[in-house]
Amino acid sequence: MTKNKSRLWSFFSSVELAILLLSLIAFFAVIGTLVPQREAAVELAGRMSPGLFFFLNKMQIFDLYHSIWFLLLMFLLSVNLVICSLERFPMAWRRFRLRLSPQNEDVFKNLPEENSFLTTADAPQAANIVAGLLERKFRHFKRTDESGSSFFCAEKGRFSSLGVYIVHLSILILIAGVMIGFVFGREGYVNIVEGEAINAIALRNSNQMLPLPFDVRCDKFTVEFYKGGAPKTYQSNLTFLRNNQPIFSGKLLVNHPIELEGFRFYQSSYGAAPEGKASLSILKNGKKPMAITLSPGEGFDLPGGEGQVKVLRIEENMMKMGPAVKLAVNGSKGDVAFWVFQQIDKIRQMNPGIIEQVPMFNPGIFRPYHFVLTGMEEKYYTGLQVTRDPGTPVVAAAAVLLICGLMLVLFSYARQVWIRIDQEKDKVRIRIAGRSYKNKAGLESEVQYLLAEIKDSLEKTK
Amino acid sequence: MINTAILSWVTFIFFAAFVFYLFRMILGREFWGKLATWTALAGLAAQSVALIIRWKTSYDLNMGHVPLSNFYESLIFFSWTIVLLYLLMERQLKNRSIGVFVMPVAFLIMAYASIAPGMNNRIEPLIPALQSNWLTSHVLTCFMGYAAFTVAFALGIMFFVRHAAGADSAKASVFIRLLPSEYLMDELMYSSVALGFIFLSLGIVTGSVWAHYAWGSYWGWDPKETWSLITWLTYAVMLHARGVRGWRGRRMAIMAIAGFGCVLFTYLGVNLLPSLHSYMT
Ligand code: HEM
Numbered sequence: 022m023t024k025n026k027s028r029l030w031s032f033f034s035s036v037e038l039a040i041l042l043l044s045l046i047a048f049f050a051v052i053g054t055l056v057p058q059r060e061a062a063v064e065l066a067g068r069m070s071p072g073l074f075f076f077l078n079k080m081q082i083f084d085l086y087h088s089i090w091f092l093l094l095m096f097l098l099s100v101n102l103v104i105c106s107l108e109r110f111p112m113a114w115r116r117f118r119l120r121l122s123p124q125n126e127d128v129f130k131n132l133p134e135e136n137s138f139l140t141t142a143d144a145p146q147a148a149n150i151v152a153g154l155l156e157r158k159f160r161h162f163k164r165t166d167e168s169g170s171s172f173f174c175a176e177k178g179r180f181s182s183l184g185v186y187i188v189h190l191s192i193l194i195l196i197a198g199v200m201i202g203f204v205f206g207r208e209g210y211v212n213i214v215e216g217e218a219i220n221a222i223a224l225r226n227s228n229q230m231l232p233l234p235f236d237v238r239c240d241k242f243t244v245e246f247y248k249g250g251a252p253k254t255y256q257s258n259l260t261f262l263r264n265n266q267p268i269f270s271g272k273l274l275v276n277h278p279i280e281l282e283g284f285r286f287y288q289s290s291y292g293a294a295p296e297g298k299a300s301l302s303i304l305k306n307g308k309k310p311m312a313i314t315l316s317p318g319e320g321f322d323l324p325g326g327e328g329q330v331k332v333l334r335i336e337e338n339m340m341k342m343g344p345a346v347k348l349a350v351n352g353s354k355g356d357v358a359f360w361v362f363q364q365i366d367k368i369r370q371m372n373p374g375i376i377e378q379v380p381m382f383n384p385g386i387f388r389p390y391h392f393v394l395t396g397m398e399e400k401y402y403t404g405l406q407v408t409r410d411p412g413t414p415v416v417a418a419a420a421v422l423l424i425c426g427l428m429l430v431l432f433s434y435a436r437q438v439w440i441r442i443d444q445e446k447d448k449v450r451i452r453i454a455g456r457s458y459k460n461k462a463g464l465e466s467e468v469q470y471l472l473a474e475i476k477d478s479l480e481k482t483k
Numbered sequence: 484m485i486n487t488a489i490l491s492w493v494t495f496i497f498f499a500a501f502v503f504y505l506f507r508m509i510l511g512r513e514f515w516g517k518l519a520t521w522t523a524l525a526g527l528a529a530q531s532v533a534l535i536i537r538w539k540t541s542y543d544l545n546m547g548h549v550p551l552s553n554f555y556e557s558l559i560f561f562s563w564t565i566v567l568l569y570l571l572m573e574r575q576l577k578n579r580s581i582g583v584f585v586m587p588v589a590f591l592i593m594a595y596a597s598i599a600p601g602m603n604n605r606i607e608p609l610i611p612a613l614q615s616n617w618l619t620s621h622v623l624t625c626f627m628g629y630a631a632f633t634v635a636f637a638l639g640i641m642f643f644v645r646h647a648a649g650a651d652s653a654k655a656s657v658f659i660r661l662l663p664s665e666y667l668m669d670e671l672m673y674s675s676v677a678l679g680f681i682f683l684s685l686g687i688v689t690g691s692v693w694a695h696y697a698w699g700s701y702w703g704w705d706p707k708e709t710w711s712l713i714t715w716l717t718y719a720v721m722l723h724a725r726g727v728r729g730w731r732g733r734r735m736a737i738m739a740i741a742g743f744g745c746v747l748f749t750y751l752g753v754n755l756l757p758s759l760h761s762y763m764t
Contacts (some may be wrong), residue, residue: 037728040720047716054706054753086704170656201578208700247608255611275611276697287699288611406699416701420688427684431677459726462670 033104042098050096053085059226087203095196100309102189113182121437123165128439128454136468137452142479144169144449145441150453150478152347152354155440169444176437184429191422198415205232213239214294216401218262222407233407234282236262240270242291242401254263255288257403283409290404299335299346300400301361302389314398323390328352337397342368342396344479350387361388363394434459436467451475487604489533490559494593496526497566508583511657514549516579521571524587527566534559537606546608553621555604558596560622561750562573562589564630572634575726580661581654584637588744617693625711629746631679632718636743638672639736669732672739673725680718687711707753714745 032038057065062083066074081088140147148164148171155162155175209222209231219237221230240258247253260270261281273279279286300314302366305325313321320331329351339345342362349358361384362368368382369375374381381471438455451470457464503519506512537550550556569585596602641662648659663671690708691701702708721738724730730738 036723039726040723043720043723045715047713047720050709050713053704054709058704059681086709127496235491249608251608252610253608276615276693278696285699287697317495408699410700413701416691420691424681424684424688427681436688 030104033101034108036105038101039098039105041103046091046098048095049085049091052082056082056085058086061083095199099193099196099389106186106189108208110186113186116244117179117182121163121164121174121176121439123174123439125172125174125439125454127189128456129441132452132454136454136472137450138472138476139445139448139450140476140479141448142482144171144442144444146482147171147449147451147475147479150475151440151442152480154474154478158471159438163318169443173440175436176435178433178435181429181433181435183428184431186431187422187426188430189426191419191426194422195419198412198417198419200412201415202410202412206408206412208406208408209459210289210404210406211237212292212404213237213257214400215239215242215400233284234263235268236265237286237405238262239403242403244291244401255291255403257288257291257405259286283411284412285408286313287406287408288403289406290402293337294400294402297335297337297400299332299344299345300396300398302393302394302395303330304409306389307391310393312395323350327390328387333358335397337399344394346394348392352387357387359383361392361394363397365393401483436464438468438471440471484540484606484737486533486537489529489536490593491597493526493530494590494597495534496522496529497547497562497586497590497593500526501583504579504582504586507579508658508661510618511661516582519582519586520573520579523566523570527570530559530563530566534563541606544606546606548609548614549619550606551619552609552613553603553607555596555602557622558592558624561626561629562592562596563627565589565592567631568627568630573672578663580663581634581637581641581671584641585634588633588637589695607644612697615693615697617689617696621686621689624682624689628679628682628686629750631675631708632739632743632746635672635675635679637741638668638675639739639743642668642732642736646736655713665732669735672735676718676721676739676742680715680722683711683715683718687715707749710745710749710753714717714742717742717745 022303056062062078063081069077074220077083081090085091118373148166151171152162152164155173159175159177165172207224209224211219211222213219215342216239218236219233220236221232223229224231238260240260242258243254243256245253245256255275257273258270259273260267261266269279269281271279273286275288278288298316300312303311303313303323309324311324315321315332317332317335320329322329329348331351332346334347336345336347339360339362342364344363345360347358348436349356359381362382364379365382365384379397380386384393434457436455436457438453440451440453443450443452453468455468456462500519500523503515503522507515507519534550537556541547541550550558565585566589569582569589573579573582596604642665645659645662645665645668646657650693662668687708690711694703694708695701717738720733721742724738
C-alpha cells in the first residue's frame with residue numbers, strides 16, 4: 022500500500038509529467054483551432070457520415086475547450102503542481118531561511134587560482150576596503166574577525182528562489198478562477214428596442230431564459246460614423262429599474278461595459294427596430310399642407326372629414342426604392358390603401374408611367390388629397406451581451422501574481438559571495454568565493470569585478 | 484504619403500546594414516561592423532520618425548490613434564522592436580555577430596510590408612472595439628515578446644551554423660570564428676526567451692483585460708488567443724526542459740526555432756482562420 026502510494030506520489034511529483042501535460046494542453050489547443058468548434062461545427066455535420074459525426078460529438082471534439090478532456094488535463098496539471106511544490110518547497114524554504122555565516126570553510130575548497138591574490142597592504146586596511154565595497158554592492162553583509170583573519174559574506178536576490186513557487190501558485194489560482202467561471206458563469210444576449218425595457222436574457226448555448234433581478238430600459242441608442250462611413254461610436258443610454266424605480270442609469274459604449282450586481286452589460290450589436298416613425302405632409306388640392314408624425318397602427322382624421330387615415334406599414338427601403346409608408350384611408354366613398362414613397366419624384370423620373378400602371382404607388386390617389394413622406398424617424402434596438410462571471414477577480418489576481426512571480430524567477434537571481442582575508446607571513450592573501458544556483462556566468466563576472474575593484478583600491482592607498 | 488516613403492527607404496537601409504554585417508563576417512574587418520551598426524541605427528531613427536509622423540498625421544486626419552492598428556502598422560512596429568532589441572543587445576555584449584542573422588528578419592518584414600499585394604498602408608479610423616488603451620498595451624507587449632523570440636530564433640540558427648561547421652575551429656573560416664561560443668549562444672538564447680516569455684505573458688494578460696472590456700469575457704478561445712496560449716506553453720516547456728531537465732545547446736536551439744514557428748503562426752497563419760483579430764481583412 023505505502024509502496025503504491027509512493028509510486029503514485031513520485032509519478033505526480035515529476036517534472037517530466039509537467040512537460041508532458043503542458044505539451045498535451047498545447048496539442049489539444051491546436052486541434053481545437055483546426056476542427057470547427059461549437060456553432061461552426063454544425064456545418065460539418067452535412068459533410069460527414071452521421072455515425073462519425075455522432076461519435077465525434079459524443080467525444081466532445083466539437084467543444085474541446087469545455088470538454089471532459091480539457092477538464093481532466095487541468096485537474097492533472099493542478100495535482101502535478103501541488104505535489105511537485107509540496108515535494109520541493111520545504112527545501113527552498115529552508116534555503117530561504119538559512120542565514121549565511123561569514124566563516125565557511127567549504128566554499129573556499131577547490132577555489133580556482135585566479136580567485137585569490139597576495140598583497141603587501143596590511144590586513145585591517147584591506148578589510149576596510151572590502152567592507153566598503155560590499156556595502157556599496159550588496160547593502161547588507163556580515164563580518165567576523167579572528168586572530169589576524171577577516172571573514173565576510175554577502176548576498177543578493179534571496180527572494181528569487183521563491184519566485185518559482187509564486188508562479189506555480191498563480192497557475193493554481195488561475196485554474197481555480199477559470200473553474201469558478203465554468204461552474205457559476207452565465208452568458209446571454211438581449212435586444213432592447215429604444216424606449217422599452219426587458220427583465221430577462223436568453224442564455225447562450227441553451228434555450229433557457231435567465232431572469233434578471235432588475236429591469237433594463239434602453240432610453241436611446243445612437244451610432245456615429247466617420248466621414249468615410251466606418252462606424253465611430255455606438256452608444257446606448259440605459260436605465261436600470263427595480264419596482265419601477267430607477268436604481269442606476271448610464272451610457273454604455275463599446276469597451277466601456279456597465280456592471281451592476283454582478284452582471285456585466287456589453288454593447289455588442291444594434292439594428293433598426295420595425296416600429297420607426299414616419300413624418301407625413303398632407304396637402305388638399307395642393308394647398309394648406311398639414312404635418313403629422315405617426316407610428317404603424319396610428320391614424321388621424323382628414324381635415325375635411327372625408328375619412329380616416331391609418332399607417333399600415335413603414336419600410337426603410339421598400340423594393341429598393343427607398344423609404345415608404347403604406348397608408349389606408351377609410352373614406353365615405355370606400356376604402357383605399359397605397360404606398361407613399363419619400364423619393365417619389367426620382368422614382369417617376371426613372372420609371373415614366375409607373376403611377377399609371379401601379380395605382381398603389383400613387384400618393385395622390387385619394388382625391389383631393391396628396392400625401393408626401395417628408396422623413397422617417399428611425400427607431401433602433403440595441404443588442405447587449407450580458408455576462409456574469411464570479412471567477413473574474415480570481416483570474417485577475419492570478420494574472421498579477423503570475424507576472425510578479427515571473428519577474429522574480431527570470432530577472433533576478435540569488436547570488437552569494439564570501440571573502441576572506443588572511444595574514445600569510447609578511448603578506449596578506451585575499452580570497453573570493455561565490456555561489457549561485459542560476460546564472461553562473463553572471464556570478465563569474467561579479468567575482469572578477471570584485472577582485473579588480475579590491476586590487477584597484479589597494480593600489481590607490483599605497 | 485511621406486511616412487510610407489520613408490518606410491520604404493528604411494527597408495533598403497536595413498538591407499544595407501545586413502550586407503555590411505555580412506562583409507564583416509566574411510572579410511573579418513571591424514570597419515564593416517561599425518558601418519553596419521551605424522546604418523542599422525540610422526534605419527531605426529528614420530523608422531521612428533516615420534512612425535511619429537504617422538501618429539501625428541492620424542491626429543491631423545481627426546482619427547488620432549497610435550500607429551498600431553492595422554496589419555501594415557504592426558509589421559513596421561515588429562521590425563522596429565527587433566532592431567531596437569538587437570542594437571541594445573549588441574551594445575551590451577559588444578559582439579556584432581548576431582546582426583547578420585537578425586537584420587535579414589527585420590529587412591524581410593519591412594519588405595513584406597512594402598510590397599505584399601493587397602497591403603493596405605493607409606491610415607484608417609479605428610472602429611469602436613479597437614479604441615482602447617488596453618489594446619495598445621496589448622500590441623506593444625506582444626511585439627516586444629515577438630522581437631525577443633526572433634532574436635532567440637536567430638541565435639538558434641546561428642547555433643546550427645556553428646554546429647555544422649564542426650568543433651575544429653582552427654580550420655574554420657573567419658565567419659565561423661567570429662560567431663560566439665556555443666555556450667554563450669545557449670545563455671543568450673535562454674535570456675532572450677526569458678525576456679520574451681515575460682512580455683508574452685504581459686501581452687496575454689493585457690489582451691485578456693481588453694477582451695474583458697470589449698467582448699464580454701477575458702478569454703474566448705478565438706484562434707489567435709488560442710495560438711498565443713500554444714506559443715506560451717511551448718516556451719514554458721522550453722524553460723522547464725532547460726531549468727529542470729538541464730537541456731542545453733542543440734535541443735534549446737530546436738525549441739527556439741520551433742517556438743518562433745508558433746510565433747509566426749500566431750501572427751500570420753491564424754489569419755487563415757476566422758477570428759476577431761481581423762488585422763488582415
Ligand atoms: C503553465 C504552467 C507552468 C508555468 C507557466 C511554469 C513556469 C515555470 C517557470 C518560469 C520556471 C522557472 C524556469 C527557470 O528557472 O528558468 C519553472 C520552474 C519549475 N517548474 Fe514550472 N511552470 C508551470 C507548470 C509546472 C508544473 C505543472 C510543474 C509540476 C511539477 C512545474 C514544476 C517546475 C519545477 C520543478 C521547476 C524548477 C524549480 C527550480 O528551479 O527549483 N511547473 N516553472
